[in-house]
Amino acid sequence: MLGQSLRTTLKKAAHKASTETISLHAIIDESLIAHIAIIEESGPIVIPMLAWRVDDYVYIHGANNSRLMRHLHRGGQTCLTFTLFDGWVLARSAFHHSAHYRSAVVFGAFESIDESSAKKRLLDHFIEQIAPGRSEQARASNAKELAATMLLRMPLNEASVKISDKPVNDDLADMTHPVWAGYLPYSTKVGPLIAAEELEDDITEPDYSGAYVDRWNKN
Template sequence: MLSQTKRTEIKKGSHKAVLEQQALYDIIDESLIAHVAITNELGPVIIPMLAWRLNNHVYIHGAKNSRLLRTLKSGQATCLTFTLFDGWVLARSAFHHSAHYRSAMVFGNFTAIENNNEKDRILNHFIEHIAPGRTQEVRLSSEKELAATDLLAIELNEASVKIGRHGVNDDASDMNIKAWAGVLPYRTVIGPLKACEALDPQIDEPDYSHAYRGRWHND
């Protein structure tokens, strides 16, 4: 079960709250983009970052001189959001048009991973998540590259999940309006691969379709 705190309590649309930990994991694993909030001398800033999960932690990475990572390494509290858009809900009235979505918010503080071997392991996990088997084929990061990279982790101890998937909710007085009503689904389609111009033609195209079941372009 997800934590229930004042910050994670969903007040508006509380019927959309989901408390299963796996729902949080699924949203993060599919999204892979976190919008990360910080406050600096100019005020609040929200920056989209590649983000991935390993067990009960979310990781982000970047260059040592990143203002976002410097701020987070200082111990500043933050909030991460993840959003997946699943479709438009088209109602019989303009007022009741809405959307299907899955969203998550994570609260807490990041900590830095300093050991290069651990950095390498966690960064490679990200590569394997998006392209299984790839770390067996490419040159892995050098000590110099790892030393130039900051890797931060936040534990998933305080989080909320909200999922809108409840279809059309028209007023009874609008049910006789002669307008189509229903859901206009959206989905992210992965692939096909596009080879770079300098690729050796003798190299076979890898198959990553099994990592994106239901979202691969020819599924």
């Protein structure tokens, strides 16, 4: 169960809150994009970053000279958001149109992972998450590349999850309005693979469909 704090307690649409840790993990694992907020001298800024989860931590990586990474490396408080859009709810009235979505907000501070073997293991974990088996096939990162990469992690011990999945909620007075009402699903499909133009002819195409299950494009 997700713990509650002043920052994670939903004040609007609280009925959409989920306190299940498994829901938080599923949103992060499917999204893989975190919008990260920081405040600089010029004002607030939100930057999208690749992000992945290992157990109860979320990880990001970037170049050592990245302003975002340098800011987060100092250990200040930040906020990450993850959002998955699942479709439109089309109501009989314009006012009651809405959306299905799953979102997560994580609060906390990042800490640095500096040891080279730990960096490699955690970066390989990300590669394995998006393309199983690939970390054994691709050239491994060398010492120079690992040294040039900053790897940060944040614990998932202060987070909120909101899930919107309810059907059309029209007013009783609008129920006989002569317009179609219902749900317009939206989904992200993955694949098929598109080979690089300079790929050698004798290289076999890998199968990564198992990592995406029903999101894999079978056509």
